[in-house]
Amino acid sequence: MSDVGEVYFMPVLAQLCAEQAPGVRIDTLRAGGFDMKAEMEAGAIDLAIGAFDDLSGESLFQRRLFQQDYVTMFRRGHALSEGKLTLERFRAASHLVVASSASPYNAIGPLLDKAGITQSARFSVPHFVAVPYIVSTTDLVVTVPRKLAERAAPPFGLEFVAPPLKLPALQTNVFWHRRFHQDAGNQWLRNVVAQRFAELER
Structure with missing residues (x-):
């Protein structure tokens, strides 16, 4: 797995x-x-x-x-937790991306590229395990599989919403x-x- x-x-x-x-x-x-x-x-x-x-x-x-679908996750109290997450706000946010060609969960990479997210991302990691630790202590946002967000949100004080992109x-x-x-x-x-x-x- x-x-x-x-x-x-x-x-x-x-x-x-x-x-x-x-x-x-x-x-x-x-x-x-x-x-x-x-x-x-x-x-x-x-x-x-x-x-x-x-x-x-x-x-x-x-x-x-x-x-499962993908969701966009960020720390509790983040600016994106207020109001609707529009594509403009999504693009303007500071993103963490998970970039691993070996991961079956990397299918959204090309779509994030097309939306200009990958190129402007502040940080990238090759695995999802570190993601909650990073996002919980910064203003970075990350798009991850919903099941991961459901597991990570309670212990790390995170929130998640549907992203303004059509993702598989x-x-x-x-x-x-x-x-x-x-x-x-x-x-x-x-x-x-x-x-x-x-x-x-x-």
């Missing part, structure tokens, strides 16, 4: 495992830099969870968990290899993930 996935999924999975299966160990791997499908076939990876549009094929099963939605799925479709441990883990995180179609 990605760093966004670790922030969103792992706290809940750690709690569920402690309650239901205290002997279970879960190790996460950051997506990118290896052949995920081959690792899943070899049994080195049990599940892949994320917005992996390029992860497909007859050897893989997948189940939809949820779809992200679909997050859980994937597993056909070889392990009947494996009891794999079945248990993916069922736990689905029961806790799958959202009903709207």
